[in-house]
Amino acid sequence: MNGTSKFLRSIVVGAAVFTLSILVFIVAYIVIKGVPHLSLSLFSAKYTTDNVSLFPALINTITITALSLLIAVPLGGGAAIYLVEYSKKGNRFVSLVRITAETLSGIPSIVYGLFGYLLFVTSLSWRFSLIAGSFTLAIMILPVIMRTTEEALLAVSDTFREGSFALGAGKLRTVFKIVLPSAVPGISAGIILSIGRIVGETAALIYTAGTVAQIPENLFGSGRTLSVHLFALWNEGMNVEQSYATAVILLVIVAGLNALSASAAKRMSST
Amino acid sequence: MVTDTQLKEKGMQAVFMLSACISIIAVALICFFMFANGVPAMIKIGVGKFLSGVVWRPNNEIFGILPMILGSIYVTFLSLVLGIPTGVLTAVFMARFCPKTLYKFIKPAIDLLAGIPSVVYGFFALMVIVPLIRFVFGGSGTSLLAASIILGIMILPTIIGVSESALRAVPETYYEASLALGATHERSVFFVLLPAAKSGISAGIILGIGRAIGETMAVIMVAGNQAAMPRGLLKGLRTMTANIVLEMGYAADLHREVLIATAVVLFVFILIINISFSLIRRKMFK
Numbered sequence: 001m002n003g004t005s006k007f008l009r010s011i012v013v014g015a016a017v018f019t020l021s022i023l024v025f026i027v028a029y030i031v032i033k034g035v036p037h038l039s040l041s042l043f044s045a046k047y048t049t050d051n052v053s054l055f056p057a058l059i060n061t062i063t064i065t066a067l068s069l070l071i072a073v074p075l076g077g078g079a080a081i082y083l084v085e086y087s088k089k090g091n092r093f094v095s096l097v098r099i100t101a102e103t104l105s106g107i108p109s110i111v112y113g114l115f116g117y118l119l120f121v122t123s124l125s126w127r128f129s130l131i132a133g134s135f136t137l138a139i140m141i142l143p144v145i146m147r148t149t150e151e152a153l154l155a156v157s158d159t160f161r162e163g164s165f166a167l168g169a170g171k172l173r174t175v176f177k178i179v180l181p182s183a184v185p186g187i188s189a190g191i192i193l194s195i196g197r198i199v200g201e202t203a204a205l206i207y208t209a210g211t212v213a214q215i216p217e218n219l220f221g222s223g224r225t226l227s228v229h230l231f232a233l234w235n236e237g238m239n240v241e242q243s244y245a246t247a248v249i250l251l252v253i254v255a256g257l258n259a260l261s262a263s264a265a266k267r268m269s270s271t
Numbered sequence: 272m273v274t275d276t277q278l279k280e281k282g283m284q285a286v287f288m289l290s291a292c293i294s295i296i297a298v299a300l301i302c303f304f305m306f307a308n309g310v311p312a313m314i315k316i317g318v319g320k321f322l323s324g325v326v327w328r329p330n331n332e333i334f335g336i337l338p339m340i341l342g343s344i345y346v347t348f349l350s351l352v353l354g355i356p357t358g359v360l361t362a363v364f365m366a367r368f369c370p371k372t373l374y375k376f377i378k379p380a381i382d383l384l385a386g387i388p389s390v391v392y393g394f395f396a397l398m399v400i401v402p403l404i405r406f407v408f409g410g411s412g413t414s415l416l417a418a419s420i421i422l423g424i425m426i427l428p429t430i431i432g433v434s435e436s437a438l439r440a441v442p443e444t445y446y447e448a449s450l451a452l453g454a455t456h457e458r459s460v461f462f463v464l465l466p467a468a469k470s471g472i473s474a475g476i477i478l479g480i481g482r483a484i485g486e487t488m489a490v491i492m493v494a495g496n497q498a499a500m501p502r503g504l505l506k507g508l509r510t511m512t513a514n515i516v517l518e519m520g521y522a523a524d525l526h527r528e529v530l531i532a533t534a535v536v537l538f539v540f541i542l543i544i545n546i547s548f549s550l551i552r553r554k555m556f557k
Contacts, residue, residue, distance in 0.1 A: 079291040170276060240319065
């Protein structure tokens with residue numbers, strides 16, 4: 001092995017070690033600094049200035065996640081079914097759908113936030129509310145759901161479809177009884193990915209769901225999610241300990257979701 | 272005669288097709304709302320004055336966003352300087368140097384890096400990178416450098432992911448031919464595979480640019496956010512995204528419309544980036 005090769009190998013290994021050390025450092029730092037601050041009082045039902053509870057934010061996060069998925073999964077799934085099962089290849093409409101979906105996935109979250117603010121908060125006068133935030137996020141995760149569902153459907157072997165048709169089943173029955181069930185692991189991996197994006201989202205929520213630190217009475221009330229909570233704590237300029245604790249919770253949720261998504265993907269490749 | 276089943280089949284097909292329209296409708300709505308609310312303000316101020324004005328003083332109705340445009344460009348550029356070499360080399364490692372057993376650990380690690388929320392990155396940068404810069408160079412620490420470092424880290428998974436698949440898409444025969452000519456493994460990877468994967472890697476970089484220029488929360492927490500022309504690596508600056516989030520909360524009337532106009536400028540940047548990304552990717556698949 002000559003000098004150039006040795007040098008090349010060392011920079012490649014060096015870069016990989018560097019990337020991994022950054023990740024390990026970030027995770028270790030947040031966990032070590034944050035875990036000691038996880039106390040029971042952080043999980044009390046009410047947020048007060050004395051007790052900066054993150055529990056309301058946790059509940060709001062769950063509500064917004066559920067609602068966004070409820071909107072985006074049927075729509076994105078339906079769109080993917082159309083693209084894979086019904087449309088003809090090279091059709092104008094199909095390429096328009098693909099181009100717009102690609103555009104959506106590139107739009108930064110702050111632009112989604114402003115759009116949600118203009119459409120849902122002011123034009124439809126839903127004000128700052130969980131429902132305005134959920135609709136905004138639903139549009140944001142739509143391309144993710146579409147792409148992953150499409151991939152999952154494409155991965156289902158055509159012999160399944162042909163077998164179903166041969167037994168006399170119609171198109172619709174084939175899609176729902178044969179294709180979709182076999183694509184479930186892939187679709188769920190996509191849904192988990194979207195949950196991760198929702199949980200981590202901040203910029204799109206500040207001006208749609210707002211930053212009120214309580215659980216609202218209904219979906220038309222304002223409430224902050226965990227990520228917005230962390231941002232708001234910074235904005236208010238205090239409560240560093242609670243910030244660490246919130247960061248730990250966010251990290252744990254994201255890591256858990258990643259593990260789930262990986263296992264779902266593994267199940268897909270094994271079938 | 273139309274049977275029930277036929278009706279159901281046709282009906283559901285229409286439903287699926289309607290769902291497919293959603294992405295078209297969404298893009299149309301976003302364009303409409305952003306442009307309809309932002310462009311009038313731009314025209315009122317004068318497009319040239321708005322884009323090239325160096326003074327931002329909302330209280331006196333002076334709205335020049337050049338400092339923010341430059342802020343976004345500087346931060347993005349510097350984060351790429353840090354992120355590209357690290358990202359591409361890590362991708363090379365994952366595609367060609369990594370033992371299979373190790374790969375099983377590294378891949379989820381990169382995915383985790385992609386999944387960490389941007390506020391958590393911002394918070395980390397605030398607690399670690401900013402004090403470090405303050406300690407080493409003095410000053411306040413919240414600076415172009417701090418923002419670029421954390422952004423450089425945040426775009427790593429994007430660059431690594433796309434570059435790795437681009438490297439894997441190069442036909443194995445290229446590599447084998449290079450080995451057969453007597454080149455070492457390292458030389459074959461760097462002088463044969465890497466050039467062959469060039470357009471895929473540039474697509475990854477463009478995607479990284481999009482992420483960096485659109486990033487809001489992490490930048491806002493560490494960039495200092497002074498609404499003035501960027502003055503140096505260790506001085507604070509404000510990006511377009513930060514400008515929107517910081518002032519939208521209390522802005523009214525023209526000020527509010529100008530902030531939306533800022534988002535329009537950002538949106539146009541992103542559209543240009545998206546289009547170049549799809550052009551490059553199309554070239555790659557040809």
